[in-house]
Amino acid sequence: MSAVAVDGVWKYYGDYPALRDVKLDAAAGACLALIGRNGAGKTTLLRILAGFSRPGRGSVRICGTAPRDTATRRRIGFLGHGISVYDELSAIENLTLFARLYGLKEPRKAATEWLERTGLDRVAGGLVREFSRGMRQRLAVARAFLHNPSVLLLDEPFTALDDRAIAVLQRLLREALAEGKTIVMSTHQLREALDLATHVALLNRGSVAFNGPRTAEMVADAGFLYARYGEG
Amino acid sequence: MMDFFRQVLVVAAKDLRAELRTKEAINGSLAFSLVILLLFSFAFDPTGDTTREISGGLLWIVFAFAGTLILNRSFARELPNDCLDALIAAPISGAALFLGKAIANFVLLLAMELVSLPIFGIFYNVRWTGQFPELLLVLLLGTWALTVLGTMTSALTVNIRLREVMLPLLTYPVLVPALMAAMQLTMTLIAGTPINSENVMWLKMLVGFDVIYTAVSLVLVETVLVG
Numbered sequence: 083m084s085a086v087a088v089d090g091v092w093k094y095y096g097d098y099p100a101l102r103d104v105k106l107d108a109a110a111g112a113c114l115a116l117i118g119r120n121g122a123g124k125t126t127l128l129r130i131l132a133g134f135s136r137p138g139r140g141s142v143r144i145c146g147t148a149p150r151d152t153a154t155r156r157r158i159g160f161l162g163h164g165i166s167v168y169d170e171l172s173a174i175e176n177l178t179l180f181a182r183l184y185g186l187k188e189p190r191k192a193a194t195e196w197l198e199r200t201g202l203d204r205v206a207g208g209l210v211r212e213f214s215r216g217m218r219q220r221l222a223v224a225r226a227f228l229h230n231p232s233v234l235l236l237d238e239p240f241t242a243l244d245d246r247a248i249a250v251l252q253r254l255l256r257e258a259l260a261e262g263k264t265i266v267m268s269t270h271q272l273r274e275a276l277d278l279a280t281h282v283a284l285l286n287r288g289s290v291a292f293n294g295p296r297t298a299e300m301v302a303d304a305g306f307l308y309a310r311y312g313e314g
Numbered sequence: 315m316m317d318f319f320r321q322v323l324v325v326a327a328k329d330l331r332a333e334l335r336t337k338e339a340i341n342g343s344l345a346f347s348l349v350i351l352l353l354f355s356f357a358f359d360p361t362g363d364t365t366r367e368i369s370g371g372l373l374w375i376v377f378a379f380a381g382t383l384i385l386n387r388s389f390a391r392e393l394p395n396d397c398l399d400a401l402i403a404a405p406i407s408g409a410a411l412f413l414g415k416a417i418a419n420f421v422l423l424l425a426m427e428l429v430s431l432p433i434f435g436i437f438y439n440v441r442w443t444g445q446f447p448e449l450l451l452v453l454l455l456g457t458w459a460l461t462v463l464g465t466m467t468s469a470l471t472v473n474i475r476l477r478e479v480m481l482p483l484l485t486y487p488v489l490v491p492a493l494m495a496a497m498q499l500t501m502t503l504i505a506g507t508p509i510n511s512e513n514v515m516w517l518k519m520l521v522g523f524d525v526i527y528t529a530v531s532l533v534l535v536e537t538v539l540v541g
């Protein structure tokens with residue numbers, strides 16, 4: 083059974099088809115890099131996978147169940163464009179809040195552990211609005227990983243990260259892959275993404291132009307897929 | 315079921331904590347309420363019988379308008395940093411999210427009302443403590459009506475640009491039956507008449523409104539948030 087299965091998904095915004103008959107699979111333990119130009123449909127697809135919106139046609143399955151099922155949502159860790167943490171709460175309050183919402187047994191302990199893992203333990207009591215951009219991003223990463231999800235959906239995870247945050251995220255993603263977790267990430271940072279990816283899918287105007295295992299050619303030339311299957 | 319109520323409390327506590335840190339909504343709402351009460355006290359003669367007769371209506375109009383400032387912030391609070399995404403992604407039902415937010419709004423609205431009430435009594439020369447337990451019951455039921463409808467409208471309008479305008483436009487027309495009932499009962503109680511067989515229909519109407527709109531909101535909120 084695929085960890086992530088997308089079958090014939092269409093999504094319309096008004097009359098405009100943002101996704102056209104998208105078919106994708108990611109096996110458990112795979113890292114699928116979704117690449118494509120702006121407006122190709124990467125974010126739309128990730129939002130459907132995360133259960134934020136429903137497809138117009140087709141179906142999506144996460145570990146065999148619908149994304150909006152409560153049990154499925156426990157399995158998904160989502161890191162979107164926004165950091166999805168509250169400015170007016172402290173770092174520890176934010177993580178404890180989400181640990182409680184995910185029903186973790188020891189919310190405070192889990193929050194403290196993730197603050198340590200992301201190097202934010204010294205500012206645990208600081209309000210997020212006083213954090214630097216890099217610190218906020220690391221807190222967002224901690225929030226997404228906090229409940230030990232088996233499927234990670236990451237929308238442009240490396241964008242606007244400082245060096246330290248990129249290093250933290252790459253380390254966590256490698257650990258996640260080693261533990262057999264599945265990662266689907268959209269990205270423009272091809273070098274970082276291809277470094278981690280086991281599979282690559284190129285979206286072009288809402289359609290899948292390429293879908294297959296990552297090859298040495300892609301790693302050697304990050305623009306290879308665009309040149310061959312994209313719009314150049 | 316315990317999980318549901320635990321999640322409701324977590325969401326409510328989060329909203330209240332965030333509001334107590336910023337005091338954005340409660341300060342604005344309270345200031346608005348006091349200014350309107352003060353302005354109307356200049357417009358009407360506080361010793362007049364007519365003023366006392368309309369005081370129940372006036373009070374609820376002020377509560378409804380001032381309450382909008384609190385209700386508008388309810389889901390809009392989730393927009394910075396895309397926090398609403400994280401809440402929708404979390405394994406909690408839309409109903410738990412809605413109820414948690416509604417409880418937080420209810421507490422804030424009630425706080426604003428309980429501060430405004432004595433001021434209202436002083437400005438309008440109204441003895442409102444005569445039947446306080448009954449008045450408190452009306453206050454609780456009327457405030458829940460405003461809360462449940464306002465929180466739902468806040469969820470509906472969260473992603474539109476003119477949400478500050480749309481929330482009152484969508485809320486007030488639907489709220490009319492509950493407002494009418496709350497106004498009538500408040501007026502009656504302030505005048506010293508107890509709730510009896512003649513006016514108990516207003517109380518039933520208020521309870522009915524609360525039950526129906528709470529049930530409808532709990533059922534529909536998931537569709538409103540996810541589509």
